Amino acid sequence: MVKFGVLVLLSAIAIGQGETTIESQCQVCQEENNVYCESESTFLRMRGAMKLGPLSCEADEVCSNSGNLCKKKTEITNEVLNVCGANCQSCSADRKYTCVSRNQAALCLNGQASSTIIIDCGEDEVCVDDDDGKAFLCVPSCVADYQKLSVPCSSAAFTTPTPAPPTTPSGDNQKSICQAAAVNKKTLYFFTYADSSCRTYVYCERSSSTSTDFTTTLSGSCSSPNPYFNTVSGKCQASVPDNCESEAPST
Incomplete structure (x- = not known):
């Protein structure tokens, strides 16, 4: 670094004192x-x-x-x-x-x-x-x-942001993925795999544990050095998770 x-x-500060943000x-x-x-x-x-x-x-x-x-x-x-x-x-x-x-x-x-x-x-x-x-x-x-200056950042140290994945399932596809994965699930929210790679995933949230109408669906993906997502822990990891083969879609 x-x-x-x-x-x-x-001497260059010329920000008004009477306004806060x-x-x-x-x-x-x-x-x-x-x-x-x-x-x-x-x-x-x-x-x-x-x-x-x-x-x-x-x-x-x-x-x-x-x-x-x-x-x-x-x-x-x-x-x-x-x-x-x-x-x-x-x-x-x-x-x-x-x-x-x-x-x-x-x-x-x-x-x-x-x-x-x-x-x-x-x-x-x-x-x-x-x-x-x-x-x-x-x-x-x-x-x-x-002088009531606006300090734009609150974090104590800079962390390089994780870039958004290049491609993600569309909103409609996310809901379809959630509905397919909801079978035998009784929780308000859960993670599921978006494809067979187990690197791209979808977060699914609904208003009741039996509803098939998902009010919030969001997607993400993992990258090196932890390229695989674990739907149980909700975290990216270095190795293929144990449930990848059994829970990930075949396509």
């Missing part, structure tokens, strides 16, 4: 919907101490703080947030830098936050992203608090 000295640009909670479990947004389009569902996922929004949707967590970008407002894409880890347009954690910034390369060119802020400093991303600001936390 390449690290640069921190450039503190206190809702702080994004990228890579933090949100109390509003018990979801951990891992990247702009991938997330984990929190069930107590258990993390279910990673799961993926549809191609044109982002992980939000809403109860209906996957939202189209046109539905994003000042209250319904694009949690990991508003300013935290955002390299949209012609941005050069973005904050990637509470006290780190990264260089934007080809529209993505670099996972190797990371700028560490100093001790007791926080990263404040400017509006156009032409520069980053590392300022003392007391200055950020006093």
Whole structure:
């Protein structure tokens, strides 16, 4: 990881003090919907101490703080947030830098936050992203608090986001997969395999344990070094799970 000295640009701060905004909670479990947004389009569902996922929004949707967590970008407002894409880890347009954690910034390369060119802020400093991303600001936390500056990232350290899978079952296909897998299942929610590879999976949720109408269906996939999904543990793993052959669809 390449690290640069921190450039503190206190004189460049020109953000008003009278206005506050809702702080994004990228890579933090949100109390509003018990979801951990891992990247702009991938997330984990929190069930107590258990993390279910990673799961993926549809191609044109982002992980939000809403109860209906996957939202189209046109539905994003000042209250319904694009949690990991508003300013935290955002390299949209012609941005050069973005904050990637509470006290780190990264260089934007080809529209993505670099996972190797990371700028560490100093001790007791926080990263404040400017509006156009032409520069980053590392300022003392007391200055950020006093001037009510928006700190876009809440996570303590940068974790390279897991990219969304290149292809996922459509919404209708996800429901069909859930309905087929629901035979002999009596739980409100469960994971099932989307295909015979046991790498792509679907999360299925319904309003009652006997309903065949699945109100929430989400898909995801695993990649190296843990390319296989275990529907029992709800986690990716290195080896083929024991139930892969018996539970995965034949096609």
